[in-house]
Amino acid sequence: MHRATQRLVQLALIAAILGGWEAAARFGLADPRMLPPPSAVGVDVYAFIVDPGMLYHLWVTTSQVVTAFVLIAPVGIALGLLLGESDYFGRAFKPFFYFVASVPKSVFLPIFILAFGIGFTQKVAFGMFQAIFVLVISAIAAAQSVPADLVTVARSYGAKRWQLYIHVYWPAMLPVLVEGIRLAMIFNITGVIFAEMYVARSGLGSLISDWGMSFQMTKLFSGIVVAATFSIIINEMLRFYERRVEQWRV
Amino acid sequence: MASISALPDTKEGFAETHDIIVDSISHVYDSPTGSIEALDDISFSIPSGRFIGLVGPSGCGKSSLILMMAGLMHAGEGMVMVRGHRITQPEPEEIGVVFQEASLLPWKTAADNVEFPLKLRKVPKIERRARAREMLALVGLQEFQNRHPHELSGGMKQRVAIARAFCQDPSILLMDEPFGALDEQTRMTLGDELLRIWEQHKKTVVFVTHSLTEAVYLCDEVLVMSHRPGRILDRIDITLDRPRTYDMMATATFGQLRDRIWRLIRKD
Numbered sequence: 271m272h273r274a275t276q277r278l279v280q281l282a283l284i285a286a287i288l289g290g291w292e293a294a295a296r297f298g299l300a301d302p303r304m305l306p307p308p309s310a311v312g313v314d315v316y317a318f319i320v321d322p323g324m325l326y327h328l329w330v331t332t333s334q335v336v337t338a339f340v341l342i343a344p345v346g347i348a349l350g351l352l353l354g355e356s357d358y359f360g361r362a363f364k365p366f367f368y369f370v371a372s373v374p375k376s377v378f379l380p381i382f383i384l385a386f387g388i389g390f391t392q393k394v395a396f397g398m399f400q401a402i403f404v405l406v407i408s409a410i411a412a413a414q415s416v417p418a419d420l421v422t423v424a425r426s427y428g429a430k431r432w433q434l435y436i437h438v439y440w441p442a443m444l445p446v447l448v449e450g451i452r453l454a455m456i457f458n459i460t461g462v463i464f465a466e467m468y469v470a471r472s473g474l475g476s477l478i479s480d481w482g483m484s485f486q487m488t489k490l491f492s493g494i495v496v497a498a499t500f501s502i503i504i505n506e507m508l509r510f511y512e513r514r515v516e517q518w519r520v
Numbered sequence: 521m522a523s524i525s526a527l528p529d530t531k532e533g534f535a536e537t538h539d540i541i542v543d544s545i546s547h548v549y550d551s552p553t554g555s556i557e558a559l560d561d562i563s564f565s566i567p568s569g570r571f572i573g574l575v576g577p578s579g580c581g582k583s584s585l586i587l588m589m590a591g592l593m594h595a596g597e598g599m600v601m602v603r604g605h606r607i608t609q610p611e612p613e614e615i616g617v618v619f620q621e622a623s624l625l626p627w628k629t630a631a632d633n634v635e636f637p638l639k640l641r642k643v644p645k646i647e648r649r650a651r652a653r654e655m656l657a658l659v660g661l662q663e664f665q666n667r668h669p670h671e672l673s674g675g676m677k678q679r680v681a682i683a684r685a686f687c688q689d690p691s692i693l694l695m696d697e698p699f700g701a702l703d704e705q706t707r708m709t710l711g712d713e714l715l716r717i718w719e720q721h722k723k724t725v726v727f728v729t730h731s732l733t734e735a736v737y738l739c740d741e742v743l744v745m746s747h748r749p750g751r752i753l754d755r756i757d758i759t760l761d762r763p764r765t766y767d768m769m770a771t772a773t774f775g776q777l778r779d780r781i782w783r784l785i786r787k788d
Binding site for chain 2: 417419420422423424425426427429437438442515
């Protein structure tokens with residue numbers, strides 16, 4: 271399909287969904303208390319993004335997500351590199367990670383509340399916990415994807431261990447790793463917002479949870495739109511970076 | 521035949537005239553099916569500036585021997601001396617290595633790949649860029665310095681790998697089937713290129729190959745190795761004049777030399 275045609279079809283689809291939704295809400299095809307029209311949701315989204323009080327909640331969520339990510343990314347990647355590259359550690363500890371990775375992390379949330387309270391620290395800790403498994407597993411895969419001959423050649427040119435990590439392992443791992451980093455970020459956001467919805471005094475998740483509980487459907491939808499946009503923007507930024515580091519991979 | 525295994529006992533000046541001395545190397549490695557004797561009491565020495573071939577059946581330990589000479593692998597017994605001292609780790613300023621795979625860093629341009637060994641030694645950017653240009657010109661790739669490996673053909677990649685090996689101007693060049701993955705035509709062209717560069721720079725070359733024609737065409741001497749455990753069967757002097765020309769391949773001498781090596785390998 272031609273690129274312009276493709277865009278046109280996509281826009282038409284979005285217009286059809288929004289139009290259908292608007293019509294369904296306006297003409298009583300759906301219960302307007304359950305499904306507010308998108309135009310009303312749009313008004314609330316606008317009200318959200320111009321209200322400093324609301325933006326504060328968005329800021330709380332953002333700061334938790336970023337803090338969790340900045341803390342966990344280096345740890346997860348280093349651990350994955352160790353497990354992927356060292357036969358000894360890999361054999362001993364990899365199964366542990368694969369097992370725990372398959373458990374839904376949400377079941378541990380009450381433990382995080384007991385251990386860290388209901389504030390910033392708990393949200394960050396839970397976001398990190400959500401993200402670490404996919405980070406480690408993708409870093410293992412990335413470390414194992416590094417061609418052995420590149421390492422041998424670099425060694426033959428006198429590369430020291432740290433030089434191998436910086437000049438060979440890291441760039442060779444990146445194309446596989448950025449995919450994992452992106453997924454880890456999605457898990458991280460999920461973790462933080464989920465923890466906020468469960469119990470919190472501020473943050474996007476707590477707003478969404480409160481609006482849902484109090485049946486403020488238009489506000490609830492606007493919260494969902496903001497949260498979705500927030501995640502999509504972060505995801506697309508990482509995808510942009512992913513495409514850049516993949517350029518040499520032809 | 522005395523020169524094959526016996527080294528002259530610490531003869532004065534021997535180490536000065538011989539770039540590489542391989543002294544009684546034996547090596548056994550463990551595999552899931554038991555221990556395998558890979559190399560059995562290998563000794564030889566290579567005078568400076570000679571182009572030496574290393575041929576033998578697959579799995580005879582040629583590649584292991586190259587890794588040991590490069591300081592990338594430790595022999596179970598025996599040792600390698602390079603320019604008068606024992607090799608225990610890679611010495612990039614003395615030894616350049618080229619493998620069958622060009623093994624270029626795919627995210628770096630041709631020039632960045634060539635200067636990579638200098639970067640590891642923290643040579644200033646301007647200096648190493650100038651050197652990389654010079655080396656790429658040597659292998660005829662000056663036009664391609666900003667290309668990435670995926671934009672180069674197999675032969676061009678191997679040229680870049682050779683330029684990289686020459687970059688630090690080492691006195692020794694170890695080449696493990698460098699043209700093994702290339703088509704016949706490219707292989708011939710690169711062989712001639714290598715000889716041309718070698719005539720200019722006169723490095724000591726150890727060249728592993730499966731092609732007997734290539735071995736005879738390129739080398740001053742060919743070491744023939746046996747099937748596992750690898751031993752040196754014979755050391756054959758290639759009595760062809762230099763510079764080598766394509767026409768020499770059709771001569772009787774060329775055929776006889778090639779035939780001699782073949783008989784040695786086959787008999788074993």
